[in-house]
Amino acid sequence: MVKKSKKITDHSAEEKILAAAHKIFTTKGMAGARMQDIADEAGINKALLHYYFRDKEKLFEVVFLQEAQKFFPKINMIFQSDLPLFEKIEKFVNEYIDEMQENPYLPWFVMNEINRDPDNFLYKVWGKNNLPQPAKFLEQIDKEVKAGNIKRIDPMHLLMNMISMTIFPFIAKPMFQRNMRMDDVKFKEAMEQRRTEIPNFIIDSIKK
Amino acid sequence: MVKKSKKITDHSAEEKILAAAHKIFTTKGMAGARMQDIADEAGINKALLHYYFRDKEKLFEVVFLQEAQKFFPKINMIFQSDLPLFEKIEKFVNEYIDEMQENPYLPWFVMNEINRDPDNFLYKVWGKNNLPQPAKFLEQIDKEVKAGNIKRIDPMHLLMNMISMTIFPFIAKPMFQRNMRMDDVKFKEAMEQRRTEIPNFIIDSIKK
DNA sequence: ATATAGTTTAACCAGATGGTTAACAAAAAT
DNA sequence: ATTTTTGTTAACCATCTGGTTAAACTATAT
Known part of the structure; x- marks a missing residue:
């Protein structure tokens, strides 16, 4: 069971989300940031945000602590x-x-x-x-x-x-x-x- | 027609709103501030906010420019x-x-x-x-x-x-x-x- | 008293927003 | 080949939120 790429997109969705969230959160702040904006910025469906990062608070936490x-x-x-x-x-x-x-x-x-x-x-x-x-x-x-x-x-x-x-x-x-x-x-x-x-x-x- | 106080509360409602808005806006920012919070803080009905200050943007503007x-x-x-x-x-x-x-x-x-x-x-x-x-x-x-x-x-x-x-x-x-x-x-x-x-x-x- | 203008409220509405669901698609495992 | 797991989406829902409305209340003017 090789753990290589599972599909074309690989794990890049998660990374795209993080990058997008980074940008949106940091420019609009936690209150001003919209999950839809983040999804748009990442070019993915809003539900994916919740698939990878349970909710807004969690996503925020990951994005920030990372930096x-x-x-x-x-x-x-x-x-x-x-x-x-x-x-x-x-x-x-x-x-x-x-x-x-x-x-x-x-x-x-x-x-x-x-x-x-x-x-x-x-x-x-x-x-x-x-x-x-x-x-x-x-x-x-x-x-x-x-x-x-x-x-x-x-x-x-x-x-x-x-x-x-x-x-x-x-x-x-x-x-x-x-x-x-x-x-x-x-x-x-x-x-x-x-x-x-x-x-x-x-x-x-x-x-x- | 004297332009003295029209009722017990006088014009204090407006002032109470401004003070409350000041506090809420400055602690939570424009995006984080809730009109209801401001109304509660001022101890008045939410609709009064709109009576005195057309909308959130206007209220914000007045509060801030004042300072x-x-x-x-x-x-x-x-x-x-x-x-x-x-x-x-x-x-x-x-x-x-x-x-x-x-x-x-x-x-x-x-x-x-x-x-x-x-x-x-x-x-x-x-x-x-x-x-x-x-x-x-x-x-x-x-x-x-x-x-x-x-x-x-x-x-x-x-x-x-x-x-x-x-x-x-x-x-x-x-x-x-x-x-x-x-x-x-x-x-x-x-x-x-x-x-x-x-x-x-x-x-x-x-x-x- | 009654009309009038200004003040205040409860109830309501439309749109936005965070989050869920169910179904579908693509890989991986069997 | 088929089953399972993982990834992705469209559609939907509940709630929140800014804002509106219509009615009631208050003080003053007539």
Whole structure:
């Protein structure tokens, strides 16, 4: 009993559904997404959605966890690495911008669901044992401050600043684009610049 | 014919609706909000919503514009004022934090709707003649750079950084609260600190 | 008092939406 | 070859939801 392809379409239906659901969910949010839209986008019958993924909630969960569970561990690894502070900042910013260039909807998606049902959502993403561990990063900042290598700064605010500057422009993309008259190309260019602009901005602020 | 109160309830129904709609819209977004929820929250019959505000779209528009149209001009005034750069930064950050302490839902609301239908939404908020005018602010930065008063920096990125650091923590509040184990009091404290932390962080970064 | 204009409600309606069903088609197993 | 399993569809259903209607109620004007 070979487990090769069963029909012409193979298992691609499931994949098409996931891709379609990804797109619809992330652009319209959970409440705004229509199962029919997802089916149309995937080019299949609506009933198939329920065949592969019991209901809307389940489909949503699969789609999202798929993305989140491969990204957040990366960030955690950076936080917990032994890199020098400035390099760590640079790596963090670059890793995040990588992710958001590939999945421009993700930050929006995350914020959306975090607001909808914080506890349930955050549990799904990080689970019991996959919590973000900024502790080491915060301690590292504290150590550098005490060693007199950088200026006095509250590590929490530094972390908040870094995260905010990195993520927010992607969430507020339409606003920035409109208010600063940027087309998609120009916006992408700006985000590429931020790979160095943000670390430089931070380092300029805290270095002595 | 005096135009005083027509009945016991006076015009409070309309106000109750607006308050209720405000709450529901901002917590659940346009798509997630139910007219029935709004009616329940206001303690009135659903049909009254349509009596006072033709339909959901109109109600939404009124609720939102009410908030936005009194806030954005304030920001514009700061942008266009003749304050020195550092003071302007401080004022901008403080004005924004004021607004978000009062209306913690607003930034989320704005982001939500901006993503739903950028053009229509941004037109409603800023209209034809109420566009944000960061130009003067950007030029001011440019001037200070050229005068050699501050370090070389792209004004656009500086603006993005400032806005991001100010707004994002409010949008991502549940995430920060969970990941950094902050209760509501601690979070509010942190945001109060940011009134000075953010300007200091920026100024430290750009001053020579 | 009675008419009038404004306010509020219960009941209802049409369309959208998530989800189900039963039948059919294609592979795989026997 | 035929039976079983897996994949797919059209048609359908129950419920939700935005919106309407017609009737009742309230305060004021005449």
